[in-house]
Structures are given as C-alpha cells and as structure tokens.
Amino acid sequence: MRTLIQTILPSVLISLLIVKSPAYSAPVLIMPVGDSITEGYTPNPPNGTGQGTASYRKEFENLLTQDGCSFQMVGAKTTNFPQNPVVFTSKHEGWSAHRADQLRDGHESSGGIAGMMAAQDPKPDVVLLHAGSNDIRIDQSPQATANEIDDIINAILNASPQATVLVANVIPWWGSAPNPNVTADIIALGNAIEASSVIASNSNVILVNVRDGFSQSMMQADFIHPKESGEHHIADAFYDAFDQAGLCLDETAPQTFLKTPYLKPGQGVTHPCPGNGQNTVNTFGGTTTYSGCATDSGNSGFEKVRIAIRDQNTNNWYNFINQTFGPIVQNGIEVGIKDITSTSTSTTFINWDISVTLPEGDYTFFALAVDKAGNDAFTGMGLSTWPVNTSISVNTSAPDTTPPIVNFTRPEESTIESGLVTISGTVTDDSAIDRIELVIKDTTNSQWWNGLNWESTYRRVPASLIDSAGKWDYTLELPSEASFYIAAWAWDTWLNVASPPEKIIISTQNNTDTTPPSTTILAPTNGTSATGSVAVSGKAIDNLEVARVELVIRNKTSNRWWNGSSWQSAYTRVTVALTNENWSYTLALPDDANFYVSAWAWDTQGNYTPSPAFINFTTAGDSTPPIATISSPQPNTHIPASFTLAGTATDNSAVDRVELAIKNKTENLWWNGTSWSAVYSRVPASLTETNWNYTSRYPTNSTFYLGVWVWDKSGNRIASPEKRHFFTH
Structure with a gap:
C-alpha cells in the first residue's frame, strides 16, 4: 500500500479524506470527468515540452496497478486531444475546452454529466472530477463556477447515490487568457471548492488537493496544461485520496509454497521458496517441522495459512486437537484443519511452519494461504485443489545415503561467453532427484545472482530439470567483462547432497558491438x-x-x-x-x-x-527479336473441334506477349476471340515463362492457318510469324 506522498494537507482537507467509502465489489469502476487536463492535451503545433501527454489518468492507473488495486476505467471516450501524438486508449469523459456548466448541461459531443452517468451500466463506483479552469479563463466568477461544480456532484449522486466523487481543487494557471486576473481567480476557485457545503455535508464526496506543491516547472510551455511531471503530481493526489478512502480493493489470491516437507531428524535444510519440490518426498518417523511461505501481489495483508494432512491409506484426516486420525469435521468443528494466524505486517511475503508427529505411512500435506480480504487460491471442491498438495512418505527403514552426481555440459571450463548464456548439465542418482541449485558468483564484482538481480549476499537459484534422464539447465544474461564462478548442487529426495559441488570458472567479453558490417x-x-x-x-x-x-x-x-x-x-x-x-x-x-x-x-x-x-x-538498346515455336498441333494434322494450341516463346532478355492469328481458310474468316470475322485479327495467348497456349473451339471439316507473333520487353517483334496449317474433322 502506498503512503501519502503529497505535501502536508490543511487540516480541513485531512478531515475530509478520512471517510468510510461505500462497499464496492471488484473491480472498482472509475470514470474521470473534466476538460483537456483530463483528456490529455498538446498544443498544435507542439511547443516547448508540449510533445503530447497521456493526461494524469495514465499515471493514476499505473499507481493503482502497482498497488494491486482491482479497477476498470469507464466512459464514452478512448481518445486524447485530436492533435495529441500520445496514444492512451483508456476510457474517460475528458472534454477539451469544456466549462463546468457545459460538463453539467452538455456541449458538442458531450451529453452532460447526466448523460455520461446514464450511459454507464453498471454505474461508476468512483468519479474523478477536475473542472472549472475554462470558466475562469473567460472571466466567470469563482463562486459561480464552484456552484456549477456542486451541480455536477449532485447530478452524479442523483444517478448513483453509492458513488464516491473525488473533487480536485484545480491546479494553478499561469498562461494567457481573456480574464486578466485568471491566476488569482483560479486560486479563488480552489478556495470556493474547498468551502463547498455539498462536499462538506456528503461523506461520499472527497476533496483532492492537487494545488499544493504544483509549480510552474510542471507546466507545458503554454503554462496552462501540465507536462508529465505535473500529471504525476495530479495522479499522486487523486491516488492518495482514493487509497485513504479504502477504494483500492484486493481480489488477488495469495500463493502458497512448501519449503521443507522432508527433513532428516535434527536437520534444517531449507528448500528455496517459491518452489514445491518433488511431488513425493520422504521423511523419517518422529516430529517433523513442515515449513513454507506465501506470496501475494494484493494489498490487504495475510490473515492465515490453513494446514491439513490426510492418510492416503485410510483417507482419514489428522486431528490437530488430539493427534489422532478421523473425519475432518467433528461436532461442527474443523479438527482436521489447523489455521496458522499471520502476525506479519508484510503484504507481499510471509514464512510459516508447523511441527507434526506422524506414524509410518503415506500422507498428503495440504496448505492454503488466505489474505485479509478473504482471497485464496482455492479453485474448486475439495482440498485437492489447494495450491500445496504434496505426497509424503514417513518410514523407519534404512535411508538412502548415496548422494547424486552432477555434471556440466555447457559452458566448458575457462570459456569466454557473452550476452545470454545457458548453463546446462546432467544429474544421476540411485533413487530420485529432488532439485538442482546453482551458485552463480560474479567474482569481478563479488556479487551473487538471486534469480532476479545481483546482490552482495550468497545465494543459490533453482535450475530446471528438463526430463527424466536428469538433464537440467538455467539461462541468464551475464554482465560483460567479468569472471564467474558457477557451482551446481544436487539433492535427492533423501536430502543427500553432492558435496563438494561440481564447479566451473568462465568469463565474458564486452557485449557492446561497434563493428559495422x-x-x-x-x-x-x-x-x-x-x-x-x-x-x-x-x-x-x-x-x-x-x-x-x-x-x-x-x-x-x-x-x-x-x-x-x-x-x-x-x-x-x-x-x-x-x-x-x-x-x-x-x-x-x-x-x-x-x-x-x-x-x-x-x-x-x-x-x-x-x-x-x-x-x-x-x-544498351535491345534489337534482338524474340523467337516462337509451335509444339501443338503438328503440321497438317487433324484436330478435334475443341483443342489447345501450344508452343514456346524465347528472347535474349524477356518476352512481353504472344499473339495468334487464326484463319479459317475454308470460310476465309479470322478469329477475334469471340467470333469469326472477315477482318484480320490476332488474339492474345496465355504466357507462363517461355510457354504459351490458347484453347478454343473450331468449326468442323475446315482448313486452318495459325500464325504466332511474339514481342519482347524492348518492343522487338518476331521478324516473321511462326506458321502452321491444320484441319478439323
């Protein structure tokens, strides 16, 4: 949960912020309403730093996301000011150049606040309101403008009495305007908003102090619209009010992990967390401490971790009250579930452990973390859907004492690597492999890799077991110009560890390539x-x-x-x-x-x-004419009435087209592609690379003449057509 980062608020504002918001269900529906400061503005053409902004809405949404809030932006618009080059398509009701009365009553494409609310189903839970600057710009009185803002608030609550309205006391104005007193009048408007009886009398309306701490350096070159730093200031103010009002709802379920489900008596080897280890693990009889952790990206904090143990042979549950086995519920009491209450103040990570004495047998160990918002990762019926669902074998037989054997396959000892490096190898054991862990140390800078970044404390990271043959690997980006010590540790399910570990030394070259091709x-x-x-x-x-x-x-x-x-x-x-x-x-x-x-x-x-x-x-100019051949029909042969004429056309460069002159000598008529005519005609043949063809029907019992003409891309034509005579039956 973020803390309040705005400057110290006047006492009246603090009292207004400490309210109890109505109960909403996640996600919270949020509708930003206002003018160009809400829409996101850049002058046309862009001036100074005015290269376009996404409005305070973008940073406000970033803050909600970072804090794990469940929300959805609503409104009729998804665009910024038309000349704005910044693309940010989140929904809103920001209308450039609109005065407060126009936002109230409607103007141009805006249907007014009543229309905005009516268009939303379901209604928004929260409305962010920053308005009134354009009224002051044209010399309307601050009090009259504040009254119009009160009207907007009342219209919102009339449409949705359960809505929460966050009302800004507007940022300053240092730019030019028809009103010569615009700078002082904007301050007066903020004072009038702070003094509003509508805000003071309604616990669902919260005043947001965007004015204090806002400076000219946060403005674009027009000194009217905020640049990015100014939008962050506005977003911080809206977020702090949103946060203190309890509007940031948590619907993120925590994740639960088992670290040490299998310990030899007296040992405390810790399995990395997160990570559940093998599905089946071994412990010795006697009291064993089972430990784990839970993580959460929400903001409500951890309530408890629930534990259950079931005998796989009898399906009876371990009774945490009298240490026997039986039904999970007796006399309405969940005797088969142990709740470990969290005392941690962390909202992101907790450790947990529980000590249990189990007789020899096969069991399933269950664990489920629950946060203070009631979220958990339980996704179905039965405890089998709990995130920790691990088989445990408790026995008194002689344990396996043979450690696994681990080897590197790449990189090789003393090699020079660069950039993204995959470390891989094999591991074998006479029973079963539990895990592979790597120590990766940058010896040049005395830093260890923790899986996310480099730190000064010794760390191991889990490698991935690729297949049942024992292949494993791990990939990371190595810093350039450094030396590295890499050690591979392997454990079997009896916690035997290969000691000392297999290790290699490698180095990296400069990853920056400045050599041009x-x-x-x-x-x-x-x-x-x-x-x-x-x-x-x-x-x-x-x-x-x-x-x-x-x-x-x-x-x-x-x-x-x-x-x-x-x-x-x-x-x-x-x-x-x-x-x-x-x-x-x-x-x-x-x-x-x-x-x-x-x-x-x-x-x-x-x-x-x-x-x-x-x-x-x-x-050079091409003067060589193309050449044509006729492959079908053969000279002086008879063909059927429907027939495909075919041949080749070649050139020293490229053939452009082939045309055919087809004459019915019996009737003294020429074929024009659709009919026989007394006028000389040629028809285009189909050309594929060097092959041409033409299909048509011919009158029976007739004699025909075929002339093939060819042109190349340079306009050269075959010197004389290739000729052929044929007959039809």
Missing part, C-alpha cells in the same frame, strides 16, 4: 553493360549478424531513384532479400541509360556500413 557487389561488374532484367547480387559480412541490406538504385540519365515499384525524384533505398551472407535483387531497367547502385548493410546492434560498395553500369 561490410558489403560487396558481385554482379553486375562495375563498368559493364546490361540489358533487360538485371540481377544485382553480392555479400554482406558482419562480426556477429547482418540484419538487413538496402540498395540505392539511381538512373543517372533521368536522375531518378528506384523505390521498389517505380522511379521517383527523391532519394530512397530498397530492402533486398538476404540469405545468410548473400543478397540479391532483380529488376527490369530502361534501355540506353546509366545506373549507379550502392549496397548498405545493418547488423543486429544497429551498426551500418560507413562506406557502402557501389558500381556504375549502363544498359
């Missing part, structure tokens, strides 16, 4: 001439990894650059295909032109080629 262009060769479709290719090499390659392709003759789809007058680059170190890009270039191509590369660290490879080459 280099590029080469392999084709076409500098100073050569190309025609038609040109494939530009090369290599990009880096000491780590190349992320992308881009080409500058300039037509020097027309002074235009290729953008990937067309030629344009502005400088641009195109991204090319990259496979390992090899890159390539193919495009059709205009004839009779001069071209410049340069290759730029970037690596994964953002380093780029300082001096790109480049070439100059030309394209």
Whole structure:
C-alpha cells in the first residue's frame, strides 16, 4: 500500500479524506470527468515540452496497478486531444475546452454529466472530477463556477447515490487568457471548492488537493496544461485520496509454497521458496517441522495459512486437537484443519511452519494461504485443489545415503561467453532427484545472482530439470567483462547432497558491438553493360549478424531513384532479400541509360556500413527479336473441334506477349476471340515463362492457318510469324 506522498494537507482537507467509502465489489469502476487536463492535451503545433501527454489518468492507473488495486476505467471516450501524438486508449469523459456548466448541461459531443452517468451500466463506483479552469479563463466568477461544480456532484449522486466523487481543487494557471486576473481567480476557485457545503455535508464526496506543491516547472510551455511531471503530481493526489478512502480493493489470491516437507531428524535444510519440490518426498518417523511461505501481489495483508494432512491409506484426516486420525469435521468443528494466524505486517511475503508427529505411512500435506480480504487460491471442491498438495512418505527403514552426481555440459571450463548464456548439465542418482541449485558468483564484482538481480549476499537459484534422464539447465544474461564462478548442487529426495559441488570458472567479453558490417557487389561488374532484367547480387559480412541490406538504385540519365515499384525524384533505398551472407535483387531497367547502385548493410546492434560498395553500369538498346515455336498441333494434322494450341516463346532478355492469328481458310474468316470475322485479327495467348497456349473451339471439316507473333520487353517483334496449317474433322 502506498503512503501519502503529497505535501502536508490543511487540516480541513485531512478531515475530509478520512471517510468510510461505500462497499464496492471488484473491480472498482472509475470514470474521470473534466476538460483537456483530463483528456490529455498538446498544443498544435507542439511547443516547448508540449510533445503530447497521456493526461494524469495514465499515471493514476499505473499507481493503482502497482498497488494491486482491482479497477476498470469507464466512459464514452478512448481518445486524447485530436492533435495529441500520445496514444492512451483508456476510457474517460475528458472534454477539451469544456466549462463546468457545459460538463453539467452538455456541449458538442458531450451529453452532460447526466448523460455520461446514464450511459454507464453498471454505474461508476468512483468519479474523478477536475473542472472549472475554462470558466475562469473567460472571466466567470469563482463562486459561480464552484456552484456549477456542486451541480455536477449532485447530478452524479442523483444517478448513483453509492458513488464516491473525488473533487480536485484545480491546479494553478499561469498562461494567457481573456480574464486578466485568471491566476488569482483560479486560486479563488480552489478556495470556493474547498468551502463547498455539498462536499462538506456528503461523506461520499472527497476533496483532492492537487494545488499544493504544483509549480510552474510542471507546466507545458503554454503554462496552462501540465507536462508529465505535473500529471504525476495530479495522479499522486487523486491516488492518495482514493487509497485513504479504502477504494483500492484486493481480489488477488495469495500463493502458497512448501519449503521443507522432508527433513532428516535434527536437520534444517531449507528448500528455496517459491518452489514445491518433488511431488513425493520422504521423511523419517518422529516430529517433523513442515515449513513454507506465501506470496501475494494484493494489498490487504495475510490473515492465515490453513494446514491439513490426510492418510492416503485410510483417507482419514489428522486431528490437530488430539493427534489422532478421523473425519475432518467433528461436532461442527474443523479438527482436521489447523489455521496458522499471520502476525506479519508484510503484504507481499510471509514464512510459516508447523511441527507434526506422524506414524509410518503415506500422507498428503495440504496448505492454503488466505489474505485479509478473504482471497485464496482455492479453485474448486475439495482440498485437492489447494495450491500445496504434496505426497509424503514417513518410514523407519534404512535411508538412502548415496548422494547424486552432477555434471556440466555447457559452458566448458575457462570459456569466454557473452550476452545470454545457458548453463546446462546432467544429474544421476540411485533413487530420485529432488532439485538442482546453482551458485552463480560474479567474482569481478563479488556479487551473487538471486534469480532476479545481483546482490552482495550468497545465494543459490533453482535450475530446471528438463526430463527424466536428469538433464537440467538455467539461462541468464551475464554482465560483460567479468569472471564467474558457477557451482551446481544436487539433492535427492533423501536430502543427500553432492558435496563438494561440481564447479566451473568462465568469463565474458564486452557485449557492446561497434563493428559495422561490410558489403560487396558481385554482379553486375562495375563498368559493364546490361540489358533487360538485371540481377544485382553480392555479400554482406558482419562480426556477429547482418540484419538487413538496402540498395540505392539511381538512373543517372533521368536522375531518378528506384523505390521498389517505380522511379521517383527523391532519394530512397530498397530492402533486398538476404540469405545468410548473400543478397540479391532483380529488376527490369530502361534501355540506353546509366545506373549507379550502392549496397548498405545493418547488423543486429544497429551498426551500418560507413562506406557502402557501389558500381556504375549502363544498359544498351535491345534489337534482338524474340523467337516462337509451335509444339501443338503438328503440321497438317487433324484436330478435334475443341483443342489447345501450344508452343514456346524465347528472347535474349524477356518476352512481353504472344499473339495468334487464326484463319479459317475454308470460310476465309479470322478469329477475334469471340467470333469469326472477315477482318484480320490476332488474339492474345496465355504466357507462363517461355510457354504459351490458347484453347478454343473450331468449326468442323475446315482448313486452318495459325500464325504466332511474339514481342519482347524492348518492343522487338518476331521478324516473321511462326506458321502452321491444320484441319478439323
């Protein structure tokens, strides 16, 4: 739970903050209402630090989230001021330039406070209200504005009598306005709000002191709207009032963990927490202390930890009153459940333990933490859904005394690593492995890794057992330019430990890569001439990894650059295909032109080629005509009425199209694609790479002429068509 961080409040404000809020269910529904300070504003164009803000609402929600509050923002809007570049889509009712009377009665897109409340089902539990500045800007009296704010409060409570309204005494104003006394009148407005009888007489209305401690340095360059530091100030004030009113509801269930369910007599080896260890564990007969912990991200604090033990053979429950076994409930009393009451003041972590004497047998140990808000992780019927649900074998037979054997597979001794490192190995034992723990020490800085960060106290962290074959691993980011001692400890389910541990020494190099990649262009060769479709290719090499390659392709003759789809007058680059170190890009270039191509590369660290490879080459005019062949039908053969004509079309550069002249010589008519006509016609054939085809129906008992015409991309046409005669039955 956060503590009050605002400046010392006047006594009247403190008394107003100490109220008992109505009982709400989680999540609490919150509706912010106001003008541009609520909406989130930046001038147009942005000036000074006015690069756009998300409004105080963003930081307010961050504070609620950090404190584990269960909440939901409501309202008709999800956008900020139209020119605002900051994207923050949480719901609200912030309306830029609106006066208090317009928020009350409705204006432009706002339906007024009554409409805002009517649109919400269910109604908001809490309303945040910061309004009135725009009224003072146009020289309305502070008291008249405060009266309009009272009207807004009354309208909210009329719509939802159980709602809590947090009313701000408005931040100062140092900017220009039609009202020459705007700065003093804003202060007077805040005083009038503080003196409101509506606020003073209603325990559901809480005054929020946003004015004290607010300075000009918290303003954007217009000295009207707050910048980020000002919004944090407003958010802190609203949050402190929200928090002290008890509106931060906790619906987060604590998590329960078992640390030491299996101790040899007289031993106190502690299992890391969190972590439940093996599903089945062994203890010796006699009194054993079972210990664990509980964690919680809520804010209410811990109430208790509930413990139960069931005999797996008889399904009877351990009676914590007379130390026998029987039903879990006797005479209406839960004799089979022991509640360990928490005395800790921590809201995030507690340790717990209980000592029990059990005869030899197989048992299930249950544990469930409960917080002061009544939350727990019980998700279904029966104790089998409690978070701690561990099998325990109590026996008096001779224990296993053979320790496990643990080895490293990577990294190897004395290697040099960098960045993200996976430590892995194997472990074997004659019974069963309980856990692997690693000691990872930065010997350069005398720091131990605790699983989240480095600290000056000795720590071990649990590694992950990957499979039943005993493979384990652990991954972390190691600091650069340091040496590390890594030790692997292994325990079996009898708590035998491999001692001394297996250990290795490694070091890391500087993780910061400043070496740029280099590029080469392999084709076409500098100073050569190309025609038609040109494939530009090369290599990009880096000491780590190349992320992308881009080409500058300039037509020097027309002074235009290729953008990937067309030629344009502005400088641009195109991204090319990259496979390992090899890159390539193919495009059709205009004839009779001069071209410049340069290759730029970037690596994964953002380093780029300082001096790109480049070439100059030309394209020559293509005067070679394409060639056509006919593969079907064969010369002077008969075909059926429905038939597919086919063949090939090739060129030294690229074929553009194929057209067919089909004449019915018997009728002296030409085919135009839809009908036979006395006018000479050609029809386009389908072209796939170098193969063409055309399917149609032909009149029977007729003689036909076929002429195949081909054009290339340079406009060259086949010198004379390829010809063929055929017949139909």
